[in-house]
Amino acid sequence: MGYDFSLEDRDARVTPARTGAALDFGIELEIDGRTLRAALEPGTSDGEFILTLDGQRERLFVATRHDVHFVHWRGRSHRIEAWNALDRIRQAAILAGGAEEVRAPMPGVVVSVAVENGAEVARGALLLTIESMKLQTAITATHAARVTEVCVAAGDHFDQGSPLIRLEALAAHAGEERKS
Amino acid sequence: MSQIPGIGKVLIANRGEIAVRIARTLTRLGIASALVAHAEDEDSPAARSVDEVHRIEGTTPVASYLDGAQVIGIAKRIGADAIHPGYGFLSENADFAEAVIAAGLRWIGPSPKSMRMLGDKIEARRFVAKLGVPLTPSASEEDDPKSFPARAAKNGFPLLIKASAGGGGKGMQIVRDADALPQAILLARSAAGRYFKDERIYAERYVESPRHIEVQILADTHGQVFHLFERDCSIQRRFQKLIEETPAPGLSPALRSSICERAVQIARAADYHNAGTVEFILAPNGEYYFLEMNTRLQVEHPVTELVTGIDLVEQQLRVAAGEKLALRQETIRVDGAAIECRLCAEDADHDFRPATGELLVFRPAEGPGIRFDGGIAEGQRITTAFDPMLAKLIVHAVDRKSATLLAIRALEETVILGCTTNSSFLARVLAHPEFQAGRVETGFIPAHADSLAAPPLEDAERRVLLAAAALSNRDFLERVHAVPEPFGSMGAWRN
Numbered sequence: 001m002g003y004d005f006s007l008e009d010r011d012a013r014v015t016p017a018r019t020g021a022a023l024d025f026g027i028e029l030e031i032d033g034r035t036l037r038a039a040l041e042p043g044t045s046d047g048e049f050i051l052t053l054d055g056q057r058e059r060l061f062v063a064t065r066h067d068v069h070f071v072h073w074r075g076r077s078h079r080i081e082a083w084n085a086l087d088r089i090r091q092a093a094i095l096a097g098g099a100e101e102v103r104a105p106m107p108g109v110v111v112s113v114a115v116e117n118g119a120e121v122a123r124g125a126l127l128l129t130i131e132s133m134k135l136q137t138a139i140t141a142t143h144a145a146r147v148t149e150v151c152v153a154a155g156d157h158f159d160q161g162s163p164l165i166r167l168e169a170l171a172a173h174a175g176e177e178r179k180s
Numbered sequence: 181m182s183q184i185p186g187i188g189k190v191l192i193a194n195r196g197e198i199a200v201r202i203a204r205t206l207t208r209l210g211i212a213s214a215l216v217a218h219a220e221d222e223d224s225p226a227a228r229s230v231d232e233v234h235r236i237e238g239t240t241p242v243a244s245y246l247d248g249a250q251v252i253g254i255a256k257r258i259g260a261d262a263i264h265p266g267y268g269f270l271s272e273n274a275d276f277a278e279a280v281i282a283a284g285l286r287w288i289g290p291s292p293k294s295m296r297m298l299g300d301k302i303e304a305r306r307f308v309a310k311l312g313v314p315l316t317p318s319a320s321e322e323d324d325p326k327s328f329p330a331r332a333a334k335n336g337f338p339l340l341i342k343a344s345a346g347g348g349g350k351g352m353q354i355v356r357d358a359d360a361l362p363q364a365i366l367l368a369r370s371a372a373g374r375y376f377k378d379e380r381i382y383a384e385r386y387v388e389s390p391r392h393i394e395v396q397i398l399a400d401t402h403g404q405v406f407h408l409f410e411r412d413c414s415i416q417r418r419f420q421k422l423i424e425e426t427p428a429p430g431l432s433p434a435l436r437s438s439i440c441e442r443a444v445q446i447a448r449a450a451d452y453h454n455a456g457t458v459e460f461i462l463a464p465n466g467e468y469y470f471l472e473m474n475t476r477l478q479v480e481h482p483v484t485e486l487v488t489g490i491d492l493v494e495q496q497l498r499v500a501a502g503e504k505l506a507l508r509q510e511t512i513r514v515d516g517a518a519i520e521c522r523l524c525a526e527d528a529d530h531d532f533r534p535a536t537g538e539l540l541v542f543r544p545a546e547g548p549g550i551r552f553d554g555g556i557a558e559g560q561r562i563t564t565a566f567d568p569m570l571a572k573l574i575v576h577a578v579d580r581k582s583a584t585l586l587a588i589r590a591l592e593e594t595v596i597l598g599c600t601t602n603s604s605f606l607a608r609v610l611a612h613p614e615f616q617a618g619r620v621e622t623g624f625i626p627a628h629a630d631s632l633a634a635p636p637l638e639d640a641e642r643r644v645l646l647a648a649a650a651l652s653n654r655d656f657l658e659r660v661h662a663v664p665e666p667f668g669s670m671g672a673w674r675n
Contacts, residue, residue: 003656005649007642014650016660027660029650031643040651047541047597051648058644062652063540063597069649070540075592076604078637080649082656107536107564132534132564157563159536 002030004083005069011083026052102139102165108132110156110164119147120170127165128152144170183209186501187262187286191216191255192230194266195245196555197571198477199226202264205493206230214258216251218244220565225557234258241565245269248276252283262286262500264493268567271476272299288500290454290475298450298473308470311449313442316461316469318384320344321365329365332383333358341365343372344380354386387469389621391462392416393428394474395443396484398495399453402504407440408484408492409514414620415609417532422602422625423609424480425519426487429580429618432466439468446473454499455481455492464621479572482553483518486576517580519587521606523554523596524568528605529634534568537561537599545590549576549583552594562599570601580618584610608632 002015015030026039039052043059051058061072067082111129115121121141128139128150145167152164182188189212192199199215203226206213213230218241227233234254238244248270255263263280265271265288274295280287289295298304309315319331322344332339339355341364353371355364365381373379396408412428413421427436443458450473457478459471481492490512498505525535539560544552554571562570573590577583591607609615612628625632637645650656 003650003653003659005646007645007649008637010642012642012646014646014656016656027651029647031646032639034643036643036647038647038651040648045543047543047595049648049652051644051651053644053647058648060644060648061541061543061595061597062648064652065538065540065598069652070597071645071648072541072595072597073644073648075607077595077597077601078645079600080645082649082653106533108534109564157565160533 006081006083007078100145100167100169101163102127102167104130104158104160104162104164106132107158107160108137110152110154110158112154113150113152115147115150115165117147117150121145121147121167130158130164139164141167146170182211184211184497184501184503187211187497189214189258189260190262190264190288190497191234191251191258191260192226192264192266193245193251193270194264194268195221195224195226196566197226197553197569198266198268198479198555200229200555201482201553202266202493203229205491205497209494209497211497214254214260216245216254224555224560226555232258248273248279251276252279252285255280255285256283260285262288262497264288264496265476267476267479272474274299286500288454288496290452290456294450294452295475298452298456298475304473305470307450308446311445313446313470314468316384316387318382320380320382321369322380322382328383329361332365333361335383335385338386338388339383340386341368341381341383343368343376344378344382355383387461387463389464389623390414391428391621392421392459392471393431393439393462393468394457394459394478395440396478396481396492397443397447397452397456397458398490398492398499398505398507399447399456400499400505401453401502404505404507405444405448405452406505406507406509406512407444408488408490408512410436410439411480411483412620413480414622415615415624416622417625421480422522422524423519423606424483425517425580425583426483427514427517427580429620435466435468442468442470446470455496479522479569480520482551482572482574483520486518486551486574487514487516488512489515516576516578517583518574518576519580519583519610520572520574521587521591521610522569522602523571523573523594523606524602525562525570525599526568526602527600528602532602534564535600536563539596540598541595542597543593543595544571545573545593547590549586550574550590551576570596570599581616584616604634605632608634 002013005012012032017028017030017035029036029038036054041050043049047061047063049062063070069080071078108130111131113128114126123143125141126138130137148168149166190206191214192202203213214232215230216236217227217233220241236244236250238247270276274292277287278292317335321328337357341353353364353368355361368381369379372381391414393410395410399405410428411424411426413424415423446458455477457474460468461471462468485492526532527535539558542558551574556570575583575586577586588607588610591603
């Protein structure tokens with residue numbers, strides 16, 4: 001069974017192809033259709049690893065937080081997101097049920113919240129105002145909806161991708177503007 | 181024992197890398213160091229680099245560092261002799277400086293009077309104009325509306341037409357020739373009226389492709405004013421400096437000494453003391469204009485320290501203690517070249533938007549010629565509560581070419597994982613042929629946006645990174661382990 005990762009906005013599937021005690025090199029991986037022998041061993045300092053890929057040794061640094069892997073290799077740092085398959089299924093279920101989550105487009109602070117839990121809002125209605133890089137941005141509803149949860153309060157700091165507000169499309173409009 | 185009579189203990193009213201940097205000099209000079217810290221910073225590297233930490237409170241972390249009364253109260257209570265404000269926060273607040281002095285403490289900075297005069301941009305312009313210092317030529321409509329177009333045109337094109345009451349670029353127009361001037365004046369006037377309810381406009385010469393050149397000043401209370409040469413801070417994004425260097429590349433010795441002497445002239449006339457920086461705009465034709473004076477230590481002061489060998493914080497302390505500086509202009513020399521890179525938590529590939537995260541791995545580069553001024557440690561959360569600058573990497577080498585190569589290598593060797601930084605963007609700027617040729621200007625980053633963009637990874641490179649990620653992913657490894665055949669030699673997995 002494969003596992004999906006995202007690197008530079010491109011998805012890739014990594015599949016353990018062959019495993020076993022007989023393989024003294026570690027593991028065989030299939031990445032984007034290519035089979036490679038891979039092993040990862042700790043290096044001499046914290047966070048440092050030696051990756052052996054088809055016999056070639058690469059010194060790199062790896063750190064993981066939640067489903068994000070940060071890799072420093074040949075002078076550059078990269079961010080690789082692991083797509084937790086379960087999360088995807090859950091997300092799909094939410095969308096199918098007409099619910100959605102408005103996530104922060106960038107890190108910042110909440111300036112004000114314009115709606116309360118349970119409020120019904122029209123398309124284009126102001127939901128909340130956020131500030132990032134000294135710029136205020138109004139977050140508006142992309143379709144008529146009911147507010148199911150306001151996840152933040154004025155003054156809260158948030159990271160990129162944090163949920164700000166959860167909405168449920170109003171029946172009359174559900175599906176209609178889903179593409180947006 | 182303190183090596184500076186009169187200063188036995190200093191309270192640092194700042195945080196982050198500059199607090200660490202000030203503490204380093206205090207410790208070297210045998211001066212006790214104290215720091216004010218918001219709860220969020222109580223376990224910071226800055227807090228660990230001083231002898232005493234005193235909690236300050238505020239509605240937000242930033243507000244607590246801006247609370248002058250609280251800072252002075254702590255300084256008095258702990259028996260500090262002086263306050264060092266660093267840069268930012270209270271450093272340019274003349275009222276605060278005055279209150280520090282009124283409380284019987286030494287203020288490590290210029291007099292409140294010079295801070296007021298030079299801190300106000302219009303007043304500073306007026307002051308330097310009287311000294312004959314060049315300013316961008318300008319004409320005001322108000323002086324005589326009838327002759328305004330002719331007086332404006334006399335300044336030479338391109339011109340920038342601005343609302344007198346303006347700000348934020350509203351109603352501003354660039355005029356490239358005399359034919360377009362009458363129409364531009366009409367438009368600017370109506371825009372000024374619409375935006376600011378004030379139709380007064382003025383025109384100033386628009387300097388295209390300018391360089392930002394600044395001069396480090398050091399002056400004592402005995403009438404001595406020194407310059408420590410110039411810095412070029414042209415590499416900027418969003419009007420903020422990103423890479424600073426000294427000497428400024430390609431400056432003729434005559435132009436260099438002309439600019440440096442101008443800076444000394446301004447500081448002397450303003451009766452300035454302590455460290456300060458006079459900023460100029462340098463046009464491609466070699467003409468330069470006064471921009472402003474910063475009455476404090478600058479972020480980029482380390483490049484000057486590396487090439488001159490002078491510890492600016494030490495000199496600041498000596499001036500504040502009333503000493504006569506043991507320097508001579510002719511013995512202040514520039515040795516080699518130095519470059520500073522500001523490492524920021526931001527995504528250079530996406531319009532420099534701020535990044536957040538947690539520092540999981542932090543390994544600054546080390547080695548001869550490398551100085552790392554940082555206030556960050558592993559485990560620290562990076563939030564948007566403060567400035568995105570994480571640390572400064574400063575290098576010193578025999579010449580600009582070697583310094584550039586050393587800076588690139590040091591950036592590549594610096595490992596910061598857990599938060600996106602501009603590190604590889606900085607390396608790409610330094611590696612850019614135009615930068616290496618010394619052709620820098622404040623519009624460098626937008627002008628070379630395409631060639632500065634991150635090159636996409638090749639497939640073979642992607643496979644290395646994806647393999648490393650997969651073999652570090654707990655879920656992935658569990659899945660591998662779920663395969664019936666056991667692994668014999670996978671080694672130790674660490675996450």
